[in-house]
Structure formats: C-alpha cells, structure tokens
Amino acid sequence: MAAKSLDAILEVAALLRIPVAEAYREGVVANYERLLEQAALVMAVATPNTVDDLSDFQP
C-alpha cells in the first residue's frame, strides 16, 4: 500500500510543483493514507448532487 501510495503521491506532487523530498516521504505517506481513510468515509455518503448554497455556508 505504501509503495503504491508513494507513486501516486509523487506524481500528483510533481504536478503541483511541491516535490516531496526523500526525507519527508514516510511522514507524508502515513498522513496521506490517514486522509484517504477519512476521504473514503466522505465519498461513501450519498448526497443530492446540488451545487446550490455550497460556497456561502450559513450555520
């Protein structure tokens, strides 16, 4: 998992011009994987495909 994640991370990071130095890779991969777990929860939610009222949130 970590190696696959690392490939994906390095590709996208290069696109964003934020090269991830060798020394940071372990920490970045760990945090990216933790983030993906949370993102999976987010993407599993069925929500109406609305675009209204998304950018001007009122509590």
Place this chain on the structure above:
Amino acid sequence: MTEIFSLDATAIAGEVRRKRVSACEVTRTALERADGLNPRLNCFSAIFHDAAMSAASEIDRKIDRGIDPGPLAGVPFGVKNLFNVKGVTTLVGSKILQEAPAEKQDATAVARLKDAGAILIGANHMDEFAYGFTTQNAHYGPTRNPHDLDHSAGGSSGGSAASVAAHVVPLNLGSDTNGSIRVPAAFCGIFGLKPTLRRLSRAGAYPFVPELDHVGPFARSVRDLALAYDLIQGPDPADPFCLQRPVEPTLPTLERPVQALRAALLGGWFQDGADPEILAVTDEVASALGARQTVSLTGVAEARAAAFCLTAASGAALHLDHLRTRPQHFDPATRDRFFAGALLPASVIHRVRQIRLAFRDHLRAIFQDFDVLIAPVAPTSAPRLDQTTLKLGDREVPLRPNVGLYTQPLSFIGLPIVTVPVNRTNGLPIGVQVIAAAWREDTALRVAAQLERDGIAKSPIPAFLREGG
C-alpha cells in the same frame, strides 16, 4: 486578601475604575507573572513590556481626568499569536514567518478589547499554523499545563489557555477551527467560547481553514467570557465573512433562569471510547440541567471525516508556496499533513460541502426539540506530553489526530459552544461542551452561568498557586 491576579477581569476593572488599584500596578503584576512563569509554562511567544505599561498609564490618566476608561479598564489580556498586533510580527507558531514585517494595525478583535480599556501584555504560543490539539511545536517547544507540567495544555490555543489558568491574565483570545478553543479550555480548566461561525470578525487573524475558522475568548468566569464576547461582537467592514448582524448582548441575560430550557445529552459518537471519568462528569452536568434524554446524531463520523479532509486540503492550499520553497522550515508534523492535504482530489471537497449542509440541517431539526446539548470536550483529560497514543475503549489510536473527535463535527457546522470546566477536587481538569443552536450564544452562556452559580462549573486553581506560586 485575594491577590489582584486571581480576580476575574470584571473585578479587576471595578478595582481600577474605583482607583483602589492603578492600571499600572495591575499591568506590572501581570508582566512580572508572565516573565516569572513563562520559563516553566512556555505560554507566551512575546511579552510587550513597554507597550503594555504605556497603555496602562493612559488608562490611569483617563481615570484621573474623569474620562470613562471602558468596561475592561486596566485588565491585562493576551492573544494567540495569530492575531495581528500593531508593531509586532505575527508568528502563528512558525519559523517561516519570523522574517515577515511587523503588522501595521491590530486585528479587529484585539482593537475592540483595547478600546474597552484592556491592556495587551503579550502574544501566546500555539501549534504551528494552528494545526494541532496539543501545542507541541517543533520550533519553540510545548506549552505545559499549569495543573501538571508533564501534561499538554491542549491546542492549538494552548498558550492562551495556560496563561489564563495560571492567573497571568484573566482574559485571552484564541481561535477554534476544529476544537482549538474548547480543547485547551478543557485541559487547563477554564471557560472558553467558540461563537457561531461568521459571528465575530476575523480581520487580522491569520487563517488556518477559512471555511471553519472562529475566534473567541477564554476566561475564568462566565461573566468575563460574556463581557469579552459582547465587546468583540458587531459587523466589521474589514471582514466580509463576518455577517451583518446587530450586537446581541449576552451579559445582561446571564442571570435568567434556565429551568425551562430543554437539555439533552449527546450519546453515540460523543460517548464512544471516552474515559469512564469523562463520561461520569458529563452525565453529572447533564443531570444538573435536567436532561432526561440522550440524543444520538446521525452522520457524525462522516461529518468528522469531512471536517478532517477540509482542514487538510484548505489548510494546505494556503501554504503551497512555502511547501514548494521552504519545506524544511515547517514543523515536520505540520508539513507532512499539509503535503497530504494538497494532494486531495477536489471532488472530495465538493462532497464535503454537501455533507456539511446535510449535517447542519440535521442539527437544525434537533434544535427544534432541544435548547442545549451536552457532550464531553475530549475523550481524555490532558495527555502527557510524551504520550503518542490514546485509548478509545479497547482501541489504541494515534493521539494527536483524535483529541478533537468530539469537537470537530460541531465546529464543522459552526454551532456556538461554551467549554465549561467541571468543579472537581482531584485529578486533571475536565471540560464539557454546552452546545446551542446557531446564533444562540446567549443560551449556551446562560447555561454555563447557571452551572457556575450552582457550583458545578468552576475553574480550578493550579496547585502551584495554592502553594503561593
């Protein structure tokens, strides 16, 4: 006789206004305490000796001339080091911003407290760029909890909370994106208010996650919390995110009875894995408010996950330039999370926004039936500084991402919440969230005031102060 530094802000202002003590004496005492305690607590990143004494002299001159010095006359206060202070570089807990120029003007919230006569004595230590719950900072070290120096003060406004708990200042300003006022208030045993999102001006406060950032006060009494909040309220042309709502004073409402209010305990997510002691204390508060029902919200895990993703992505977007050019100058814990957040697909963030609306609407429906909800602030009291994991029931999870489990879903939709320190005789402080419907800070503060009057809520005095420290 009670020492001046142990009075709350309201009492200090009364003494100064009646000329029983001068603003200069109060300020000198606060500066001496800040100088004396900072080596132990590491709660200030800058102390403003000259500016504070000069402002105090001005208050004393006003009083001598019969000019109203304001409701916070001579009250020393501090601010998290993400609020702009004129003439000072705003560090935001970072090394990268050390070279930034000094600010040209005060943040709106700072200016409004100064206009009320308060004396700014320093800027408080924090997690780098506000990304954390423990104020453990690789550049400047941790802020230590005044109740036990081996434990965290909480974060990210840890320096602010510690300075109030240690009786250096009676008032402080912090910010809360995912729990950064509520967690340190709970760990340090003081009151903290996270107002409704978009209520208070954030002009001049360095952003972390613009969609989620709130500013708010810390204090050792509810009346101080309400007073500071009331003084900061009101629209601000410098901050279009702050909505155009009239000032709705809460201080005059604190004495109103709360018996008619409908309270409920939050169950499910908000109890899972918490220390038994935390649950017992939260139950005690709910019972005192006559809460007979336990409410389990739906979609909390998803709301928390959504807040987690938005924080990483939006926070990272603000720092892309520095991630490109100066990654070595970040705190590694901050840098690695920002890197990860920068890589999150936009479609996740679109879904995050949809979840946010749905969760907000769910809570709006809940608040048709209840006026206040009660929940723990955190699953644990202040962790040790060397602690890296947290026991959640029978699971062991990484500490730092999970301290905000109970705070993060609620700030995600911007509800007003008061952290109430529960009156206990032993152990580290424990705080409880008093949660109200959007724009009902008055309700949350009234409930906190009732708990304080009933002796259920009280800011504990750190042992070193009881021993004459």
